[in-house]
Amino acid sequence: MDSFIIYTQQDIDQLVINRDGETKLGERVVSYPSADGSVSTAVLASSEAKFVLLGIPEDVGVRANSGIAGAASAWRTSLVTFLNIQSNRFLRGNEILVLGHFEIDEPVDSSVAGLRKKVEEIDDLVYPIIEKIVAAGKIPVVIGGGHNNAFPIIKGVALAQNAPIDVVNIDAHADLRALEGRHSGNGFSYALKENYLDHYLMYGLHQNYNNEAILNQIETNPKLDTIFFDDILNAGIDFNGFISKLEGMPGLEIDVDCIQHVLSSAETPSGFAANEIRRMILGCNKQFAYLHICEGATRMLDGRVSRLTAKLIAYLVSDFVKAHATKV
Numbered sequence: 001m002d003s004f005i006i007y008t009q010q011d012i013d014q015l016v017i018n019r020d021g022e023t024k025l026g027e028r029v030v031s032y033p034s035a036d037g038s039v040s041t042a043v044l045a046s047s048e049a050k051f052v053l054l055g056i057p058e059d060v061g062v063r064a065n066s067g068i069a070g071a072a073s074a075w076r077t078s079l080v081t082f083l084n085i086q087s088n089r090f091l092r093g094n095e096i097l098v099l100g101h102f103e104i105d106e107p108v109d110s111s112v113a114g115l116r117k118k119v120e121e122i123d124d125l126v127y128p129i130i131e132k133i134v135a136a137g138k139i140p141v142v143i144g145g146g147h148n149n150a151f152p153i154i155k156g157v158a159l160a161q162n163a164p165i166d167v168v169n170i171d172a173h174a175d176l177r178a179l180e181g182r183h184s185g186n187g188f189s190y191a192l193k194e195n196y197l198d199h200y201l202m203y204g205l206h207q208n209y210n211n212e213a214i215l216n217q218i219e220t221n222p223k224l225d226t227i228f229f230d231d232i233l234n235a236g237i238d239f240n241g242f243i244s245k246l247e248g249m250p251g252l253e254i255d256v257d258c259i260q261h262v263l264s265s266a267e268t269p270s271g272f273a274a275n276e277i278r279r280m281i282l283g284c285n286k287q288f289a290y291l292h293i294c295e296g297a298t299r300m301l302d303g304r305v306s307r308l309t310a311k312l313i314a315y316l317v318s319d320f321v322k323a324h325a326t327k328v
């Protein structure tokens with residue numbers, strides 16, 4: 001049965017490789033202090049940590065969108081890499097509560113309809129946990145998983161805040177595909193339809209990989225706006241300028257298939273450099289309601305492997321916490 005697994009301090013300790021004379025983030029991060037198996041807003045609110053890290057190791061949504069399985073592999077490897085970053089003056093570790101991950105069973109029905117039904121079940125599993133984290137005044141940092149999980153994350157944040165939220169998505173794909181059953185390509189379509197998403201800004205879309213219907217939506221819906229990667233190639237990066245029109249705290253989505261040579265279903269030879277994304281996060285003057293890093297993989301069903309995905313994700317998470325620690 002699908003569930004959310006809460007990590008104990010011992011679970012976290014097992015993932016840390018100790019070295020004499022050094023302290024790792026994993027030795028300083030905070031664990032969830034209750035053993036009754038359920039996540040409570042009150043318990044979260046009492047934590048010293050501002051950021052709550054959790055994983056959604058699944059690729060059902062990618063497969064339901066005719067993509068290649070692999071995104072389920074990113075969570076554990078990224079967590080281990082993150083926990084083994086040095087705890088030092090730049091990042092201590094106690095800013096972050098490592099909450100756990102969703103345990104998602106393989107659907108019995110592996111047809112497209114069956115996979116899309118399963119994605120709906122994942123939606124219903126994910127959003128209540130996100131809602132509790134945000135209601136506790138914390139900032140969820142989510143490592144996926146497919147981009148389908150943008151929908152339950154946006155829903156959880158919107159329910160906690162009692163209002164639709166704005167989102168910035170750094171991505172090659174708009175994920176505004178048709179409302180044809182849930183999958184990794186239509187999370188934002190469902191979030192708009194169900195009124196959890198207000199303004200939706202897409203940074204770095206590839207002209208080659210967004211269909212005409214999606215381009216029409218972006219052109220005609222005043223809540224949507226984009227800067228294409230193809231235009232950034234000519235004009236340069238101005239991420240802060242692009243998102244400056246948003247008020248309040250938007251959500252931040254990073255689909256790593258916009259970063260060149262990162263293992264994912266839609267891996268690309270042309271896209272942002274990893275350091276450009278790091279620069280956007282570290283230099284961003286906005287505070288975000290959540291961070292969702294998705295679609296990355298360390299092992300694909302077709303046999304491709306990359307250990308670097310985990311290290312990249314660990315960099316992005318640590319950059320986000322460092323950039324935000326001074327703002328919250």
Ligand SMILES: N=CN[C@@H](CCC(=O)O)C(=O)O
Nearest residue numbers: 067068147173184185265266
């Ligand atoms: N979140 C990704 N969305 C892409 C998927 C591409 C792929 O998996 O190959 C899209 O729908 O176009």
